[in-house]
Amino acid sequence: MASLKHLPAVKGAKVLMVGAGGIGCELLKTLALSGFQDIHIIDMDTIEVSNLNRQFLFRQSHVGQSKAKVAREAVLKFRPHISITPYHANVKDSDFNVDFFKQFNVVLNGLDNLDARRHVNRLCLAADVPLIESGTTGFLGQQVTVHVKGRTECYECQPKPAPKTYPVCTITSTPSKFVHCIVWAKELLFAKLFGDKNQANDLNVRSSDGASSSKQAEDVFEHRKDEDIEQYGRRIYDHVFGYNIEVALSNEETWKNRNRPKPIYSSEFMPNDLSQQNGSMEKNGAANDISSVSAMASLGMKNPQDVWSLKENSRVFLEALKLFFLKREKEIGNLTFDKDDQLAVEFVTAAANIRAASFGIPLHSLFEAKGIAGNIVHAVATTNAIIAGLIVIEAIKVLQNDTKNYRMTYCLEHPTRKMLLMPVEPFEPNRSCYVCSETPLSLEINTHRAKLRDFVEKIVKATLGMSLPLIMHGSALLYEVGDDLDEEMVANYAANLDKVLSELPTPVTSGTMLTIEDLQQELSCQINIKHREEFDEEKEPDGMVLSGWTQAPSVVKDDKESIANAGSTSNEPPVEAEKNDEIEIPPEKKRKLSEVSEAVDPDLSSVDGDTRNPDKLQVLDDDDELMIFDNWDSVTNKKIRMQ
Amino acid sequence: MDIIQILSSSRVFLAPPSLPIVLRLGMDGEELTEQETALYDRQIRVWGAGAQRRLSKAHILVCGITGTIAEFCKNIVLAGVGSLTLVDDRAVTKEALSANFLIPSDENACAGKTLTELCRDSLKDFNPMVRVSVEKGDLSSFGAEFYSKFDVVVVSCCSFTTKKLINEKCRKLSKRVAFYTVDCRDSCGEIFVDLQHHKYSKQKQEETIECELHYPSFEESISVPWKALPRKFSKLYFAMRVIERFEEAEQRKPGELSIADLPAVVKLKKELCEAQSLNESHIPNVLLERLVTDTREFPPVCPIIGGILGQEVIKAISGKGDPLKNFFFFDAMDGKGIIEDVSGKT
CATH class of the missing domain: 3.10.290.20 (Ubiquitin-like 2 activating enzyme e1b. Chain:  B, domain 3)
Known part of the structure; x- marks a missing residue:
């Protein structure tokens, strides 16, 4: 492992990095410092402001540019003589076929979504190129894993958690948590008002219930010809927060064991003539640039961490709806929620909060609502740096063909058995995996x-x-x-x-x-x-x-249909990790953890590889003690959260 | 009433967004600017706005620029500390370049600048909101006055005596200064932490618990008899102490060792083990050999040690989450990152 010993293997290696984001920036830097000289990097994204706190190769002036290209330029400044080939493209493009993958000695993933990870896994298997995977896919925190065809498990040998979904009736009728209100505001109301009108929408179903005939209900969301936009907004407000709640209340059965919601009408908070009251469009005047249209700005509200009152939420709701119709009319009918769309986040925050108020659920700030609605994954530079270091260490072992020492390393939140970084032996391929084995x-x-x-x-x-x-x-x-x-x-x-x-x-x-x-x-x-x-x-x-093949542990649905809080910019399973949503780890998950350090010590390197017992999880704690756990839970004593 | 909801640690990866992160600002009413909120969005989701504000008021001193220190500096500059001061009078050498991504390879850009000045220029670029400056002079000559300007002091590649000296200077100040040492050799790394009396809070289930930890000084720690340490103790701890003693006795600068020194180092190990009644097998010769032969940092280890150190300093400043007490060891050979407590208590 001494730096000179591995130099030839590293120098001659051709590596592919997929992803130039949080882990990607750290990884590219560490590869360059470690002596890698031929690095290819694929990333379809462009740089955003919220990347700058950790994707340290990027500057404010790079916002909007290709991550792969800017990352290359930044690394060449301190390692000018190496070759870095950037691709500003989607790894799923047909250009990146099996032949493309075959040219590399190892592939390193720094991805943020399941879909692309599965794709890269399959191409690596087909091209027979080792893959080093990283990310929050582990059950104990961040992890780095080595996948070598036929030798270790592939990325898909263990099923990945399915996206969190919610029963339709919880979302449409009986929300009990703020996230239910967010899903309602984003997937139903926002989609109904600004999205594709032809998409099936459960809001329809609900609003056609009760007293009104379905025909009338359909009409509620239509912006009538010549209807004043203020009036339209108030009509929508009163319909979804007032009338629909009244209709729901009429079904006594529903509320037997639940707190009854309170209908809310716009007249409670603002006088009928609100055009004077509400925001001034002038503040958005210069803004022909769509991205800067903001209800908060026109209402003079600044701090995204403030929790707005019901009245403030109502004003934001009406203002945002108005701004969509006045400033972004062309997009109406084609919009999908995007966490980087300020106006959309404002609308969804306000709508979710008004609904939360109706159901007696605590209100949240825009900052928090944005995190929930956008499934924003928390990220800091330090963790990415640690993960990148671990990836490079594994990459060097792969290039040296040091198969005995491949490790899967968990980067833990809380120390377990005094360890913050816990290496375990990689698992064997799952013989019933449909991706890497041929079992029907x-x-x-x-x-x-x-x-x-x-x-x-x-x-x-x-x-x-x-x-x-x-x-x-x-x-x-x-x-x-x-x-x-x-x-x-x-x-x-x-x-x-x-x-x-x-x-x-x-x-x-x-x-x-x-x-x-x-x-x-x-x-x-x-x-x-x-x-x-x-x-x-x-x-x-x-x-x-x-x-x-073991199916992913999916969330119990108590309704025929369900609605996912889908991320808008990634296919990553939404992060929904409330206390009650622990995943039951299927029995297949009981696997072995075998320890390691002594493998380098000649006297002990004979630690028997055949002691593997797939039914037990083993940690060789130190020189001489073999700890056996029946379940991951007992390793950390910590509840496993879905992510 | 200001509520600062505390997440269990800065190392939270799975913290649910649905968890109510109540972000209220401090009593002084200072708020994060819009610019800060946008830039630090993702990390505020990890440690909260209160911690972010405390970070922005913290002053950090680092002495001895290495690849690991470069990683550490990058991490805390990105995190948004108030200021960072760099001390290292060495010239730019090939060795300094080997694991340091802060030094541009362009010779024109480097002309006439010291190692620290080049690092300062790169770091400033990472986050214009952080003041990065250079201080010249000999570390051990700085008085208490100098150290009192900082909240955190991190020293690297300096002698055993200097470490003890600076640690004592920090402990004598009326204000509490967090003290760290960090050393990397071959593919191994060691971090020492002295937070003196550290009060912090952590989240346990629904509650926020207030905790307090007492730390021994560097000298107190390393004076703990080896025999008093647990049976299965990190070998790296002992090996690093042997090297430290050797450099001290031979008047070598840190890292000024070679394979030729191995017999003498092994001899010293024997003496120390005998004096401390420790079985020699606790300090394998192969490990000592690695530490004396390749004193340069192994580049992939730098972000690992620099990352752990960054997390610890963020925890110390924010007062959130269990800080490590009081040694951390990483060896790329076995891949384990281990915490050891050397406090002299049984």
Whole structure:
């Protein structure tokens, strides 16, 4: 490990870094200092102000520029003679195919989302290039892991937690936590008012309940011709915070064991003639620049950490709605919530707070609401630096082919067994992993009722994470995606999507073995179909059950449908870690932790590799004591949170 | 009533955003500016606005610029401390360059500037809100007056005697100054912490608990008989003490060792082990060999030690979360980052 010994391996290595963000900046710097001379770096993002506190290669003047390119320039200042090749692109682009990956000796991930991580994992397996993964995917905090095909587990051998979802009725009718109000404001109200009108929206359903007929309810959200924008805003306000609550209250059953919400009408807080009262547009006057349109600015409110009163929230709500219609009318109908969109954050904060007030839930500041709505992951420079150092140490071992010493290292929040950095031996590949092994999966599905479309959406895309799938039944092609298909084929596949499985040109019935491939990821897996007539609507809401590979621990849903608090700019599972949401670790998670330090000590290097017991988790605490744990929980004595 | 909601430590990764982080500002009514809130958004979500404000008023002194210290400086400048003062009169050498990303390779840019001046210029660039300055002179000659200007003092690559001296100067001041030493050799690193009497708060379940820790000085710590230490104690602790004694006895500057010194170092180890009734096997010769042969820092270890040190200093300033007490060791060979408490108590 002495710096000179590994120099040849490092000097001749060609490495690929995916991600030039928090970990990426630290990693690129550390690679350059450690003597790496040929580094390629992919990142599709541009630099934002909130990056500057930790992505230290970037300056205020770089805001808006490519992260990969600016990072390269910054590192060349202190290591001018090395080669850094930046790509301002999405790693999922077809340019970055298996052949592209094959040119590298090792791939290092500094990514922030599950989707890209899965993609890179598959390409590394296909290209047979070792991958070093990092991030908050561990159950004990940050971690660094080595994935080498056939030798250690791949990134997907252990299922990843599914995004946190909430039952629809909790969101639409019985919120009990602030996050429920945020999800309502963001996924329902914001989407209804400013998003795609054709999208199904549960707000619809609710507002058509009760006294009003569905026709009238539909109309509520339409901005009527010639209607004054102030009046429109107040009408929406009174409808969602007043009328809808009244309707909900009329259902006595719901409130038997719950606190009854309070309807809120805009007239309680502001006189009917509010155009004088509310913000002055002049303050936004110069702002033809959309990003600077702000209700807070026009109302003279400055501190995003203040918790606004109900009246202030009401004013922000109306002002933000007005500004959308007056300043950003063109975008209406196409907007999706974005945590970097100030006006959207203001609207969602205000709407969530008014709803929270109605339901007796404590109000929150814009700063906090933004964190919840945007699923903002907390980040500081120090942790990224530590993680980057650990990645480079593992990368050097991989390049030296020092397989015995590969480690997975946890960077812990609280010391465990006196350790802040806890190395464990990497786990073996999971033999039932559909990504890195060839074991077929098994799918229970109603072949007479489920359409090919359901199968493609719920299984192939959502569960298996394929982006360009091809489905074969024997030699017959049932479905494929690609640019080079002729019209006739496209029409054929489109027709197939709407057919139930048993009525496809080549019928899929019980006992059928389907082959699913993703040509870009070079991933292929087989699914054995088993017909099943009935499914439990609550426990198996998809109407299909995939097995043979451990499914991620998903959140119990008590409703047929559910709404996710989806991040707008990443596909990372939303961070939702309330006290009650601990994940039950599936029994498969009991794995081994074996210790290490003595492997370098010739006398003890014979610590038996065969002592592996997959049912136990072992920590070789020190020279001579083998500690065995049955469960991760007992290692830290700490509840595991979803993230 | 000002409420400062405390997150359990600055090392929170999984802290839920749904946890009500109540961000109220201090009694003096000072608020973070809009610019600060935007820049520090992600970290305020980790440690809160109150801690951010305390950071912005803290003054840090670092003595001895190494790769690890460069990492540490980057971390606390990004975090937004009030000021950072650098002391190191050495010239820019090839060795100084090896693990230090703060020194541009452009010779024209370096012309006529000292090591500290070059680092200062780079650090200023990282965060214009932090004052970074250079102080010239010999560390051990600075009086108490000088040290009283700081809240945190971090020393690196200086002798055993200097460490003790500065630590004592800090402890004699009427104000409390947090004192740290940090050393990296080969792929090993050591951090020593003296927070004297440190009061802090931490979050346990729903409650905020007030805690207090008492720290021994550097001299008190290393005077603890080896025999009194737990049976399974970090080997690195003993090895570092042997090297320290050797450099002291031979009047060498830190790091001025080579493989030729190994026999003498091993001999000293034997003597010390005998005097302390410690089994020699607790200090493997292979470990000593590594520490004397490659005294340069191993670049990937710098961000690890510099990162841990950064977190600790942030914890000490903010008074939030359990600080480490009072030694930290990392060895890339086994990958373990271990905390050891050497307080002389059983």
